[in-house]
Amino acid sequence: MSWCDGLEAICKQSVPLSAHTWYGLGGPARWFVTPRGEEELAEVLRRCTRHELAWRVLGHGANLLVRDAGFDGVVIHLAGHEWESVCLDGPLVTAGAGADFPKLVKRTVEAGLGGLENLAGIPGSVGGIVRMNAGGKYGSIGTYVQRVRLASPDGRIEERTAERMGFAYRHTDVGRAVVTRVELRLEPGDRDQIMQRFRRIWNEKYASQPTVSARSCGCIFKNPPGHSAGRLIDEQGLKGACVGGAEISPRHANFIVAREGARAQDVLDLIALARDKVRAATGIELELEVEVW
Ligand code: EPU
Numbered sequence: 001m002s003w004c005d006g007l008e009a010i011c012k013q014s015v016p017l018s019a020h021t022w023y024g025l026g027g028p029a030r031w032f033v034t035p036r037g038e039e040e041l042a043e044v045l046r047r048c049t050r051h052e053l054a055w056r057v058l059g060h061g062a063n064l065l066v067r068d069a070g071f072d073g074v075v076i077h078l079a080g081h082e083w084e085s086v087c088l089d090g091p092l093v094t095a096g097a098g099a100d101f102p103k104l105v106k107r108t109v110e111a112g113l114g115g116l117e118n119l120a121g122i123p124g125s126v127g128g129i130v131r132m133n134a135g136g137k138y139g140s141i142g143t144y145v146q147r148v149r150l151a152s153p154d155g156r157i158e159e160r161t162a163e164r165m166g167f168a169y170r171h172t173d174v175g176r177a178v179v180t181r182v183e184l185r186l187e188p189g190d191r192d193q194i195m196q197r198f199r200r201i202w203n204e205k206y207a208s209q210p211t212v213s214a215r216s217c218g219c220i221f222k223n224p225p226g227h228s229a230g231r232l233i234d235e236q237g238l239k240g241a242c243v244g245g246a247e248i249s250p251r252h253a254n255f256i257v258a259r260e261g262a263r264a265q266d267v268l269d270l271i272a273l274a275r276d277k278v279r280a281a282t283g284i285e286l287e288l289e290v291e292v293w
Pocket of ligand 1: 217221223253
């Protein structure tokens with residue numbers, strides 16, 4: 001008897017993950033499951049736990065590096081209507097974990113709701129953005145979160161207020177639970193002003209970072225307290241350093257871009273190089289921001 005008996009309609013085998021990441025790198029998932037709603041997700045999680053299967057949740061793959069060998073376990077993909085729905089109700093916005101965050105930002109800006117324009121240009125799914133408290137110079141998502149629905153590995157559904165989420169720099173206390181839905185509170189304001197601010201922040205981001213079309217996973221490392229990871233790597237003269245088809249971006253040293261023919265291992269080798277050089281020169285241990293499977 002297989003762990004996924006009765007779930008054949010939503011479970012595939014040997015699915016290439018490169019097609020699901022911005023990097024376009026990495027091997028296949030042994031199993032690839034697309035639950036159609038919270039109940040089905042809970043069932044998948046219960047089975048993974050019972051059968052002691054390794055599992056991961058795939059968002060939009062914007063902050064993810066999959067190794068060349070792929071992932072020998074269950075990849076849970078939150079895609080489809082149930083996961084992508086968004087509802088605006090005055091200043092309150094609810095969105096499924098699979099909703100596209102940049103589209104959500106645009107929709108709220110166009111509705112004259114202020115807040116998310118501060119997060120212009122950050123790619124990802126709503127679930128991924130919230131679980132890592134993504135953000136930039138002008139703030140992080142945690143500031144706008146009111147409530148989060150989560151599915152625990154034993155299949156229980158729970159609601160948590162923002163206070164119980166443990167939002168910190170690129171961190172939450174979500175742990176192994178899966179974000180299923182998020183409620184945000186935004187600030188109604190002047191639509192044109194919010195739109196202008198959105199454009200300014202977007203332009204600023206893309207003037208200093210590799211373009212949207214470059215294959216990357218955003219920033220590789222978290223900023224160590226009081227430092228910029230990009231500057232630390234830059235100071236070691238590593239801009240433009242290459243391994244195979246991967247390159248430390250000449251524009252921003254905390255980005256590694258993948259070119260034609262790159263392998264995930266090339267990126268991992270550059271990560272190790274940057275870490276070693278920065279550690280040797282400064283004693284600072286760079287911590288990964290990107291998720292590696
Ligand atoms: N800098 C360098 N060389 C570089 C890169 C940066 O000298 O190669 C200097 C810049 O000149 C600046 C300072 O380092 O004085 C900080 O750089 P920047 O303003 O680009 O911001 P950052 O700290 O590198 C953070 C976030 C980004 C976010 C930007 C803008 C982290 C790890 N990174 O970058 O987030 O887009 O602020 O808001 O927190 C991401 O999380 O994936 C990401 C890209």
